[in-house]
Amino acid sequence: MNEQLKPENLSDKRMGFLLSKSMEQNFQKQQEFMLLNARMQLERQLLMQNQMRERQMAMQVAWSREFLKYFGSFFGLTTLGLTVGAVKKRKAALLAPVVPLSFILAYQVDAAYGSLIHRMREEAESIMASESERLALPQGMPTFESIEKSRRAKAHLSSLLEK
Numbered sequence: 001m002n003e004q005l006k007p008e009n010l011s012d013k014r015m016g017f018l019l020s021k022s023m024e025q026n027f028q029k030q031q032e033f034m035l036l037n038a039r040m041q042l043e044r045q046l047l048m049q050n051q052m053r054e055r056q057m058a059m060q061v062a063w064s065r066e067f068l069k070y071f072g073s074f075f076g077l078t079t080l081g082l083t084v085g086a087v088k089k090r091k092a093a094l095l096a097p098v099v100p101l102s103f104i105l106a107y108q109v110d111a112a113y114g115s116l117i118h119r120m121r122e123e124a125e126s127i128m129a130s131e132s133e134r135l136a137l138p139q140g141m142p143t144f145e146s147i148e149k150s151r152r153a154k155a156h157l158s159s160l161l162e163k
Helices: 007-089 098-113 116-130 144-162
Strands: none
Touching: 007 098, 098 116
C-alpha cells in the first residue's frame, strides 16, 4: 500500500494542518494585540505631551499675571511721581516716559488677561499653513540613523574620557 495513503499518515497530516492553522490564528491575534498596544502607547504619549504643553502654557500665563502685579505697581508709582513732578515744575516733558511704559503695561495686561495667546495661536496656524518652509529644521528631520550616529560618537567620547 502507498505510504501516503496509510491511515496513520493521513491523521498526521490533518493534525499538522490543524496545528498550523491554530498557530497562524495565534500569530494573527498576537499581531493584532501588538498593533493595539502600540496604538495605545502612542495615544498615551500624545496625551502626556499635550498635558505637559498645557502645564507649560499655564505657567507662562501665571508668570505674566505675576509680572503684571509688579510692573503695574511700578507703572502706577512712576506715573504718579512723574505727574506730580510735571505739575510742580510745570514741565510736561517729564511725562514722556509714561508713553512707552504704558505700551509695556498694555502688552502685559493683554498677555495676562487678554486675547494675546489666541492671536498668537491663530498667527502660528497661519504660518504653519502658508509659510511651512520657515519651519524646516536645519539638516532635516532627525532619523534613527543620525541619532544612533550621535549616540555612538558620545559613547565613544565618554569611554575615551574615562581612560
